[in-house]
Amino acid sequence: MSSFPSDKPVIPFENHLEPLEDEGKALLLDLRNFVKNLGNNVIEEVRPHRITYAKSLTFRTFLDIQPTKDSLTISLKQNRTDTPISHQVKNLEDIENVKPKIIEAYENIR
Numbered sequence: 777m778s779s780f781p782s783d784k785p786v787i788p789f790e791n792h793l794e795p796l797e798d799e800g801k802a803l804l805l806d807l808r809n810f811v812k813n814l815g816n817n818v819i820e821e822v823r824p825h826r827i828t829y830a831k832s833l834t835f836r837t838f839l840d841i842q843p844t845k846d847s848l849t850i851s852l853k854q855n856r857t858d859t860p861i862s863h864q865v866k867n868l869e870d871i872e873n874v875k876p877k878i879i880e881a882y883e884n885i886r
Contacts, residue, residue, distance in 0.1 A: 786822075789808070796843055797846060800845070806868075808820075810878070817831055818830075818831065826840055826841060827843075831882065836885045836886065838852065838881040839851070839878055839882070840852075840853075848864075849864060850865055853885065854881055855885060863877070
């Protein structure tokens with residue numbers, strides 16, 4: 777998995793772990809591992825307030841994760857013109873419920 781080419785300063789993924797409580801850290805790391813394993817064309821871009829995942833270099837973003845102190849806000853897109861659908865994740869059960877939706881977004885993004 778690679779990052780988007782850019783002249784912007786590189787923001788480490790770990791910056792998003794610092795403000796999270798232990799459960800939030802575990803959820804974000806689990807989710808990151810899950811998304812990275814969807815395919816070798818998944819690209820991660822760490823931004824100041826969120827992490828985005830796209831399919832290929834044409835920037836087909838299908839997942840946006842915004843960590844907060846006690847939860848993760850996950851936004852999914854099926855295609856570039858759709859309005860994102862958001863999910864609030866606070867525990868392992870929430871993550872497991874959203875994983876099939878992440879797979880669907882990854883498979884359908886155009």
